[in-house]
Amino acid sequence: MRDHPVSAEQLSQDLLAWYDTHAREMPWRVGPTARASGVRPDPYRIWLSEVMLQQTTVAAVKDYFERFTRRWPRVGDLAAAEDGDVMAEWAGLGYYARARNLLKCARVVAEEFEGVFPDAYEGLIALPGIGPYTAAAISAIAFDRPETVLDGNVERVMARLHDEHEPLPAVKPVLKAHAAHLTPSARPGDYAQAVMDLGATICTPKSPACGICPWRDPCRARVKGTAPELPKKTPKKPKPTRYGFVYLARSAEGDWLLERRPDKGLLGGMLGWPGSEWNDAPTETPPFDADWQDLGAEVRHTFTHFHLILQVRSAELPADFEPRAGQELVRRHDFRPSSLPTVMRKAFDLTRR
Template structure:
């Protein structure tokens, strides 16, 4: 992983860069390593340190984040970079308490930065660590209620030295050996003390409380294009879902959906797209139309390729659907 410093590199005098540790940990929240790696490398190529990231326009940071989801992370990332660059001379604090005072850094991220970047004896608990602890100690109570017990186990095992190596090792153990469906118990260094393995319950742990069904919301996305092929885009309000992101004009997302379109032109339906957020499913009807002009007071006209790169997945899906329909039908 490009953000890691191995034990042998540490022995040679290399130390983790707190900027890289912070960036990787923010990206890895709710995101797989495979999905985060490319974004991480592109971020570093454009903004190699916290000062460069702080100087970047927020819209550029949000656009580069497109595809990772959970876009509040990108807004907080930029806000945090500004604080560290402006107020802390580019130096990240070393303690969990100080780190948690920064925008977007919660308990997990603060512990990860403190342990991995500064070798502080901080307890890092993510989903992988929870699974390892639940099996190691055969905690049968379901998540999320059992989280305090799992954290207590993790705290007791956290060493006073090489806490960063330990934290990464336990997370890797959960990600590669103590996996959810097919744990490789025979390869596990903790196979002997593992209570779940001894009782044959490892596949049942951690238990999870039933989740309520997600509601379905509906909305309309509008794709207006001008004779030059540019499409109308808007910036979503900061205080809502996908706040600050480049988007297509759309209705509110409610159970019924629907609202007045942004322009009084001849709209036609081209299909619908579906997208799942953390707390609901979205069905978005896509309407398309050609306009003689795209008024500046309605948004910004962008080339489709640039718009696709800047938009979160749900709006990129809608725009692709409209562009495919236009190419297929040749409609004006």
Template sequence: MRDEQIGAALIGWYDTHARVLPWRVGPADRARGMRPDPYRVWLSEIMLQQTTVAAVRDYFHRFTARWPDVTALASAADAEVMAEWAGLGYYARARNLLKCARAVVADHGGRFPKTRDRLLTLPGIGPYTAAAIAAIAFDEAATVVDGNVERVTARLFAVETPLPGAKAELTALAARLTPRERPGDHAQAMMDLGATICTPRNPACGICPLREFCKAQAAGIATDLPRKTPKAAKPTRYGIAYLGRREDGAVLLERRPDRGLLGGMLGWPGTGWTEADPAPAPPAEADWREVPGEVRHTFTHFHLVLRVETAHLSMGANPQRGHFVPDTEFRADDLPTVMRKVHDLASQPATGD
């Protein structure tokens, strides 16, 4: 009975307080019979992985304006999609986005499969994303568990086992709450509650619709949950980036290998990223000069520190790596964030004593 009461209180709150999001069909529109577009649900879920709603909004608007459905995206050039994704991070998502769109068109007639299990067969779709699409777009009673849902569930049931060890227990408890009626709205309600009220720090317990059911709040430990196993300190790696510009304004760029960090993205030629200072590896013969300062960037598993060297290259330059992009076709905004930082540092005006 308690689980049903929690569900009823949550969905009642969501019907009034649901966030307005560009990819969402809100509860009022759902009640009038409007159905979510699986393409928009899928695209938003891929974009939102490891990223915030605020960061994703503009990208989502640009993607859907340029590629309004999965068929249009499947037909897009890889380089155009990667450029549009630049700055959003975790670039394997963009590569898998294209692979998935093309698989939906080639193998499913341009329609997304309607069940979690069949969605799992598509490239780039894991258990969370498959459950989210199945629940939100197709009303399958799939259990959707992201960071917000883990936090809400850990507090509701006062689960003190640290993450990530508690994941299986939290998923099982979240499954108990997942209803057969309106499972997609339930999933979005859990996410909204975690994002707006049951926040990581300073949860607003006083206005929480689930306050009377929350064991952690009753025990006075809500702010302590979910507990997490301490993470190991991130190592720091070092590299050199080479920003070369030809006499006619063309810049020297190279496309990174498909696999690995920034896979498939354009960037400045450079050394490998190592835990010790790397040996110089300029991409062309020139008078390379180091730019004052350094670029710092943090990836999931390490911090990166880059030295930046620049050079003017002759019209006859024959680089060992990379290719020249005309100045009229170069847009720094099409580069991934760390490569934009290199450009920004190199573009700073020289200062004298």
């Protein structure tokens, strides 16, 4: 690693001094003043927030986090929750495998660790749904261990600070080495949050505010004028488009027919509308014989690896209809559109036009 003109210790101290004044307030965070007075973060809240924040923004997560912690304030409460209740509260956050792993992890912690999270990286990464980044973040933030936390914000900061032009993801090991070199043994939890805050608020993807950055002077990319173009990324392949049909059926009394998706796969374990497979040439497969009406509009939604276009059909349930295995007839007064995954809620919204 190249020697930096400013020592790693000085860089860390400068960033922590900035964080002491500019730390973002978040419902799961213990700020620097409170932490200095002896308040310690709740590992459950740190874990929950980190899982929710995976591939999602802070703004999108706050309301979900507050609802979750009001309903399930401790890991044991979450471990005892019904799967369907947790999946319903998660609806709209996306990446539903996270919710399934959330329950698995809560139950392991409650049953095998008596409700106490392991305090070191090695124990945390062995838990369901916790990968290297999350294990490092929990270990640093909740337990003040000097682990190297590397998310997208930190990658961007490190790439600019050191003017690294090799594209992601190949450059990740180099950026992690830079991040590890700067991680201090004193206040590592505050430092981890500080460097993420720096990327989120100052060293932003577009138009970084270099003039007010605590690392302005030693930043090589600022000096060379390359900051806005870093980090470079390997171009992604175009996303394919898949197609399908979705069927919205309601009884004369206003009850809705829903179907629970298989545990594995997209939207795993979630309740949604019956529908066809999603592929290049889907086949219409209505859940029962009826006079299905084309709503004349389509649902468009984008997942991580593909775009989806759904044709929407609607019909009235026969008076003598009996749900098949995997189907549920949800009473009008119990039906909550907000409990549906986003793509399914988009289809429901078409019925109200």
